[in-house]
Amino acid sequence: MKIKIAKDCGLCYGVKRALRMAQDTRKHTTGKVVTLGALIHNPQVISYLEKQAIFSIQSPDDTESGTVVIRSHGISPEIYERLKKKNIKIVDATCPIVQKIQQRVNNLAKEGEEIIIVGNKKHPESIGLIGYSRGKGIIIESEEQVKKLPKRTTRAVLAQSTQDPFLFERIVTTLKKRTGELKIFNTICQSTQTQQKATSELAEEVDILFVIGGKNSSNTNKLYHVSKRILPNTYFIEKAEEITPEMLQGSKIIGLSGGASTPPEAIQEAVVKIKSCFEYQIHTEKDIQCQS
Ligand code: SF4
Numbered sequence: 001m002k003i004k005i006a007k008d009c010g011l012c013y014g015v016k017r018a019l020r021m022a023q024d025t026r027k028h029t030t031g032k033v034v035t036l037g038a039l040i041h042n043p044q045v046i047s048y049l050e051k052q053a054i055f056s057i058q059s060p061d062d063t064e065s066g067t068v069v070i071r072s073h074g075i076s077p078e079i080y081e082r083l084k085k086k087n088i089k090i091v092d093a094t095c096p097i098v099q100k101i102q103q104r105v106n107n108l109a110k111e112g113e114e115i116i117i118v119g120n121k122k123h124p125e126s127i128g129l130i131g132y133s134r135g136k137g138i139i140i141e142s143e144e145q146v147k148k149l150p151k152r153t154t155r156a157v158l159a160q161s162t163q164d165p166f167l168f169e170r171i172v173t174t175l176k177k178r179t180g181e182l183k184i185f186n187t188i189c190q191s192t193q194t195q196q197k198a199t200s201e202l203a204e205e206v207d208i209l210f211v212i213g214g215k216n217s218s219n220t221n222k223l224y225h226v227s228k229r230i231l232p233n234t235y236f237i238e239k240a241e242e243i244t245p246e247m248l249q250g251s252k253i254i255g256l257s258g259g260a261s262t263p264p265e266a267i268q269e270a271v272v273k274i275k276s277c278f279e280y281q282i283h284t285e286k287d288i289q290c291q292s
Pocket of ligand 1: 161
């Protein structure tokens, strides 16, 4: 049995930076420290932060004092203004790459362009980006939605940083047929692209692949689909405990990958669990042999 871990996987620069900023803030602040929304889409890391007294709130209305940390996904200008009106300190941990996309949307909106954001409607980054579009943005999740758009002479298209590059390409191709002049900005983060490439390469080499991460992590979901397209024997799990000996039956090479919000501990725990499953299989076989 061999375990292979994707060359590039786990916490990205933006999430690590946001975690570090929140923990530094906690260390140097006496009052309440909260994050606006979960800092990271990973339940284990969230409970670790809660043990350090870093809790999350869902809306600016949920706090009147202390410090609010803005997570790597960023927020809309409207939410930022609502926070500024309160007697609270703001620590902006928006990923600098996301800030550049926000700036791009802002500039395109000033030019009066209709802006197509290829993203997930419910994802906080896309919700923040829409806020920068001054009513000129549309979030698109599928090619089918593009086909329903009216034809226009000009448009701009960009992507949520964690978007699947294949989906972005397909949407751009369909959008070109409905737009005279299409301004294309591939804003998919390099880290996302590298992780997706590493996971797809791994899926070619292994018998089974576990993508580890929070079920609400957009980026981890994308990795799962990227791998599933190549290797039907792909599982999306949140915790190592979900791996069972039955899943591993017949697999000689086992692959592991994790999204931008998956801490290295989660991958290591999966390695330990897989090793223990194989011991279990060997013991079980021995037991069977003894009985016969
Ligand atoms: S995936 Fe890229 S853009 Fe998104 S938070 Fe991580 S580093 Fe920043």
